[in-house]
Amino acid sequence: MVEFPDGVQVRGRGLGRPRPDEPEPGFGLYLGTSRLRRKHGGGITWPHEWITWPDFLLPVKPAEARRQIKALHERAKVETVEVACYGGAGRTGTVMACLAVLSGVPAEDAVTWVREHYHERAVETPWQRGWVKRFAGRLD
Template identity: 85%
Template structure:
C-alpha cells in the first residue's frame, strides 16, 4: 500500500501474483487487454473498471484512461482502492506516477517518487515516462 503526499492510499499489484494480505479493495482499476481480462478478470469480486492498455505500451484510449485515473484518485480519498496490471510494474507504475502528480508530486519528480515509494522498476518504458508528463500537462 502506497501513501501519497495528500494522504491517499492505493494498493498497486500484479494480477499474475497472489493478492497481498489485507482487506479486499472497495474498488479496482485494472490495466490490460481483453486477454488479461479473460484470464484474471473473473477472480475480481469487487467493483472495478478496466483500461485497455497493452503491456509495455500506452492506453488504447488515453482520455478514458485519464478520466479513470482521476476518478480512482477521488475514490482513494474515502475508499480502499487498488490498481493492477499483469506484472505490477510498468502500467501500474505509470498510473501510480499519475496518482502521485494528482497528490501533489511535481510532474518532473513523479517517476522517481514512484520508483522510491512503490516499485524500483515502475514506469518501464520511455513512452510510459512521456505519458506521465503528458498526463500532467492535460490536468489544467
C-alpha cells in the same frame, strides 16, 4: 499500500502474482487487454473498471484513461482502492506516477517518487514516462 503526499492511499499489485493477504478493496482499476481480463479478471468480485492498455505500451483511449485515473484518485480519498496490471510495475507504476502528480508531486519528479515509494522498476518504458508528463499537462 502506497501513501501519497496528499494522504491518499492506493494499493498497487500484479494480477499475475498471488493476491495479497489483505482485505478486498472497495474498488479496483485494472490495466490490460481482453486476454488479461479473461485470464485474471474472474476472481475480481468487488466494483472495478478496466483500462485497455497493452503491456509495455500506452492506454488505447488516453482521454478515457485520464478520466479513470482522476476518478480513482477521488475514490481513494474515501475508500480502499487498488490498481493492477499483470506484473504490477510498468502500467501500474505509470498510473501510480499519475496519482503522484494528482497528489502534488511535480511531473518531472513523479517517476522517481514512485520508484522510491512503490516499485524500483515502476514506469518501464520511455513512452510510459512521457505519458506521465503528458498526463500532468492535461489536468483541468
